[in-house]
Structures are given as C-alpha cells and as structure tokens.
Amino acid sequence: MKSLYIAPQSIATLAHHFSESHYLCLPDGRALLSCTFAKAEHQDRFEDIDGVDALPVGPITADHVKALESFGAKAGMTTRELRKHIRKNYHGGI
Numbered sequence: 001m002k003s004l005y006i007a008p009q010s011i012a013t014l015a016h017h018f019s020e021s022h023y024l025c026l027p028d029g030r031a032l033l034s035c036t037f038a039k040a041e042h043q044d045r046f047e048d049i050d051g052v053d054a055l056p057v058g059p060i061t062a063d064h065v066k067a068l069e070s071f072g073a074k075a076g077m078t079t080r081e082l083r084k085h086i087r088k089n090y091h092g093g094i
Contacts, residue, residue, distance in 0.1 A: 003043070004055040004079055004094070005033045006067055011049055018042075022094050024086070027070050034083070034094035055079045 002020075005012075012023040012031035021035035030051075037043040047054060055064055058078055065073045072085050086094050 002034050002036050004083065005035070005046075006030050006053045006055070006064065007033050007049075008051045011052060018046075024071065024090065024094060026067060028067065030067065032068060032071065032086075032094060055082075 006026070007030060009023075009025060009029060009031045012021070012033045018035040019038040021033060023031040023033040025031055037046070046052060053064075056079060060068070060073060060077055060079055060082060062075065065075055065077070067073075068082065071082075072089060073082055077085070083094060
C-alpha cells in the first residue's frame with residue numbers, strides 16, 4: 001500500500017528510499033509524497049528524517065488541511081478521500 005507524506009522537496013526527490021514514488025510540490029516549499037518502500041526498515045528510516053510527516057490512515061489533521069488546501073483538502077477528509085480528490089482534479093495525481 002502506498003503511504004502519503006508531507007516532506008521537504010529535497011527529501012521527496014531521494015529515490016533511493018522508495019521502490020516507487022510520486023510527489024506534488026506544495027506552495028510552502030514542501031511536497032506531498034506518495035510512495036512504497038521495498039523494505040520495512042527503509043520506511044522506518046525515512047519516517048525518522050526530520051521534516052517527514054506521515055498522513056494518517058483516517059481523517060487528516062488540521063495542520064495537514066492547512067498544508068494541502070491548495071489541493072482542495074478539507075476538514076474531516078480522510079487520506080483516502082484526499083488521494084481520490086487529487087487524482088480526479090490534478091494532472092498526474094498521486
């Protein structure tokens with residue numbers, strides 16, 4: 001399953017962490033990153049990097065809504081709903 005993160009753009013482009021990844025640039029200089037990892041330890045190491053913020057499985061937090069409002073994030077939206085919304089409304093999606 002793909003995980004969603006908000007991370008600095010410089011980290012989002014480090015492909016050696018991922019077996020597959022896509023990202024969208026955010027106005028604040030970070031990126032919304034959708035990725036899968038080849039090994040659990042790769043994910044653990046990635047999540048330990050300063051500035052990497054995993055989106056929850058359920059409803060996204062107020063901080064996530066604020067960071068992602070340029071992509072239509074709304075209060076109460078789940079990560080799954082956010083992913084579907086971005087796929088439908090933004091070229092390339094995540």
